[in-house]
Amino acid sequence: GAGVSQSPSNKVTEKGKDVELRCDPISGHTALYWYRQRLGQGLEFLIYFQGNSAPDKSGLPSDRFSAERTGESVSTLTIQRTQQEDSAVYLCASSLLRNTIYFGEGSWLTVV
């Protein structure tokens, strides 16, 4: 596609429910990132996929968070048993190796 696409753009969920956020990276980009950004704060690294290498999961805040990527295409970020503290914008980005990172518009998650 022309850019990084994320869905849903907005999601309101009840505390305790699971959510899935989807990211379609730019075609051909080997690297894919997930970041979290709480209101008024900076970007918090969550996870990084690079080609067929094992993903860097060091930023995932708890075992309720997981992410998968199918080859060099779509990625899903799953949050189980959501908590109010999970409310944030979840930003996905993709890039070629050692190159500009392109961001999607983000998925705004609100846990009520």
Added chain:
Amino acid sequence: SQQGEEDPQALSIQEGENATMNCSYKTSINNLQWYRQNSGRGLVHLILIRSNEREKHSGRLRVTLDTSKKSSSLLITASRAADTASYFCATGINNDMRFGAGTRLTVKP
């Protein structure tokens, strides 16, 4: 893991003035990138400077990189109200890019 750290956290200037933001990092990098975020959603890439470069220009933007001091600066000249946004630096080796907390720039008309 390495992370760019921007300063100041917030900067307020008058339209027409120049704005300078700084970024410091801790370990070796391949490149350093500056991004802008208007509305808390996607970030827009501004400029990438590689570790073997010292200065780069793009329109009203000027970026410098000092690898000996592990720091970079972003200068926006002749600022406009539309430049009001948050600015982030990202540093990394290979593709492992991490972001700082950003500088919130306000340009008053």
